[in-house]
Amino acid sequence: QVQLKESGPGLVKPSETLSLTCTVSGYSIRSDYFWGWVRQPPGTGLEWIGIMHHTGRTHYSVSLESRVTVSVDTSTNQLSLKMNSVTAADTAVYYCGGLTSCTRGTCAFDYWGQGILVTVSS
Amino acid sequence: QSVLTQPPSVSAAPGQKVTISCSGSSSNIGNYYVSWYQHLPETAPKLLIYENDKRPSGIPDRLSGSKSGTSATLGITGLQAGDEADYYCGTWDSSLSAFVFGTGTKVTVL
Numbered sequence: 001q002v003q004l005k006e007s008g009p010g011l012v013k014p015s016e017t018l019s020l021t022c023t024v025s026g027y028s029i030r031s032d033y034f035w036g037w038v039r040q041p042p043g044t045g046l047e048w049i050g051i052m053h054h055t056g057r058t059h060y061s062v063s064l065e066s067r068v069t070v071s072v073d074t075s076t077n078q079l080s081l082k083m084n085s086v087t088a089a090d091t092a093v094y095y096c097g098g099l100t101s102c103t104r105g106t107c108a109f110d111y112w113g114q115g116i117l118v119t120v121s122s
Numbered sequence: 123q124s125v126l127t128q129p130p131s132v133s134a135a136p137g138q139k140v141t142i143s144c145s146g147s148s149s150n151i152g153n154y155y156v157s158w159y160q161h162l163p164e165t166a167p168k169l170l171i172y173e174n175d176k177r178p179s180g181i182p183d184r185l186s187g188s189k190s191g192t193s194a195t196l197g198i199t200g201l202q203a204g205d206e207a208d209y210y211c212g213t214w215d216s217s218l219s220a221f222v223f224g225t226g227t228k229v230t231v232l
Binding site: 045046059060061062097102107109 | 124155157159164165166172173176212214218219220221222223224225226
């Protein structure tokens, strides 16, 4: 059974860096999936953040790419998210997920973590 | 502001049918597979439909998907109280080089 679980601080101060980790179990992160992050700010819809393939290919949301880094660690089967210079607008539930290729595959998020609430506040 | 537009809400009585539209363009829906997700508060989104009209194992055939041109549709028949949730379409956008979600639709069972 494939499981994804997010971890990290639930509270981050404005202007600091948000760092989250997602541990993938039951499936190799070396598989032909893109692994990445989606968030949902309070009262709004799902917002895609970015993805990375274990071969190094990355794609980021245009609105966030200047502040965001997604990385995968094949030795620990984890992916991570770093977002710098956060503001209150970055307060959201953050989900990690696995996306099949959109050019060669089904283009769907098959796997999801439970989500973690991150609040940006001083 | 998403490039995929959905109606904010739809509603129907138990046992009835609802359809949710997802309108896009040639840079997204027109050239890529569409997927649909159910999202309940404080839970992981759940994949309902992939490749426009296929259901993952465990998804009942009350749910159906279709695509025509630059639009896609999710249908739910035999509406149940447990179907009350937010629903999102999603696909790739080649102009943005990004995965995009629709604006989301809240389904209410009257």
